[in-house]
Each structure stands twice: as structure tokens, then as C-alpha cells.
Amino acid sequence: MEALVNMVLLTLMAVITVGIIRMRSLFGVAILAGIYSFLMASVMIALDAVDVAMTEASVGAGISTVLFLATLYMTRRNDLPSVRSPVVPLALSLVVGAALIYGTFELPAFGGAATPANTHIAPYYLQNSIPQTTVPNVVTSVLASYRGFDTFGETVVIFTAGLGILLLLRGRPRAGDAGDVVAGVDGDGASVGEANGSSDDVNARKRASS
């Protein structure tokens, strides 16, 4: 039954991927990408990874779709037909895909009790989570305590991503001392001229739109 559910979900995902490639309406592409994420979340539930499913549903299907639509609001609604031949990218994708599938042949069977994932350190976590941390959900104790340093790194990654996007989208230099602000932002003298150029570009576009 679970195999059937997975097969249906994965087939739908493949169909949606083809739809995303073929479709010229970018609005439709954004919605299809959201549906793809919901199907992915369902696959994650079938794999008993409810945490990942929650993340996929809210980030992949929710927030990403909203960001795609917000971007579409500022650009054109339709993709231009591609002028280049798709042969080389198609061949590259097929070769890389075949290599990845070949790689999975060496993996141990999914969910097997004797796999390294289930024999290496997982039993230690399962046996010691409650006595050592009083937390019954081993995923939480592994993430926040046993591997707390990794999670700290992940939090810093999110912080850095937010910082980068906010600097790109909101880091407009004030009129007059644009050079100072840009230099303060990236601290790299060589790229100041380039950054200045792009900020002038932004200002010009703002004037044109207002």
C-alpha cells in the first residue's frame, strides 16, 4: 500500500516537472511548483519524516510560492520561448540523472535494521535521550543537544541568508554618500565601483517607475 502511494505521488511529481518545463505562463509555473512541494511533503509523510514534511509544506509550498508570485508582480507574466537547442542540456541532465540512479544501487535497503544509519550511533541516541535529556522526541534531542553545534551553524546560515537578501533588496544607498554606504556594506574597495553602478541603475529604474 505504501509503495502504491509513493508510486502515485512520485509519478505526479514527474508529470508536474514536465508541466513546469513545458509551460510558458510563469504564474502557472509558480502554482505548479507549489503543488510539487505539497506532493513532496506527502512523500515525506509516507517516509515518516513529519518534521521535514512540515518544513516542505510551509517553506516550499507556502513561502516560496508567495515569493515567486511577488517577483512575478514585478516582471512579465510569460516566459519567452527558448532560442537555444535543448539537446546539450537534455543530454547533460540524462547523464547526471543516470549517474545518480547508478549511485543508489550501492545504498543499503531503505529502512533495513542492519544499515550503518541504524547501527552506528542511532542506538546510542535512542537509549540515552530520555535518561540524559528527559526529551522523548529523539529528533529534538539530537538536533538541539547532541548535535547542537550543527544546529547553531544552520541558524547562522539562515541569519546569513536573511542578511544577504535584505542587503540586496533593501540596502539602498542614501543620496549623496552612496560610495560610503556601499563601501561600508561590502568593505571591498575593488567592487565599490561595480556596486555603485548597480545602485545607480536601481535609482534610475525607481525614477522611471515613479
Add this chain to the structure above:
Amino acid sequence: MKLDLILRITTKLMLPFMLLFALYVQFHGDYGPGGGFQAGVIAAGMMILYALIFGLGAAQRVIPMRWVMAAIPLGVLLYAGVGVLAMLFGGEFLNYSVLAEHPEHGQHTGILLVEAGVLITVASTMLGIFYAFAERGR
């Protein structure tokens, strides 16, 4: 803007439950699936839905951009602060066992605080990214 009456009323009814679910995922993360990251994106999703239906201005009156900007580093600082606190109590960085009299209680407190840090940074980053995108569209 009167045409979207059904959307507005339905959204108003859904918002408190979305926030409650985010808090449930956050504080029940010790017992069930979930944790700071999931709770953060659900809470940010709630605010984004509010902004989509009621407008960016209304959302920014609830949570202004400067609060978001302050909260993004705050979560990381809270996480790192718990680590440094553990060092001050005589343990290693992020060794929560020394935070309380019993090591298990220290672990529990540390996990709670660290997850709160993740929640703050994730929620505010997601909301900040959305604000930044939506402000460009105005």
C-alpha cells in the same frame, strides 16, 4: 476591496489557529514532531497570509520592519548566548548539562532556549524576506 469578503473573514478565523499551531509545534517539539524551525516558518506563514489579505501596511503596523531586523540577529545571539552561558558555568560551548543542578534539567532548559533562538531567527528571516520582496512591488 469589498469583493474579497469571504477571504477576509476566513483568514481572520484561521490566523489565531495558525499561530496556536506554531506555538504547539514549538513547545510540543520535545514530545512530538516539530521544533524551532517548523514553528518559525509556520508563524512567519501566518503573518505573510495576513499581509496578503489585509495589505503590507496592516502587517507592518502589527510587526514593523525594524522589529524584524532586530529579531534576526537576536535569535542567533540567544543560541550563542546559551553556549557562552554554559562556558561560564564551567562546561563546554553548548554543553547544557551544567545549566541546572541536575544535568537532565540543564539539558531540557538548554534545548528549550536554543529552540526559541531558532524560532526567532527563522520566523523573522522569513518575514523579513517577504517584506523586502513585497516592498519592491509597491
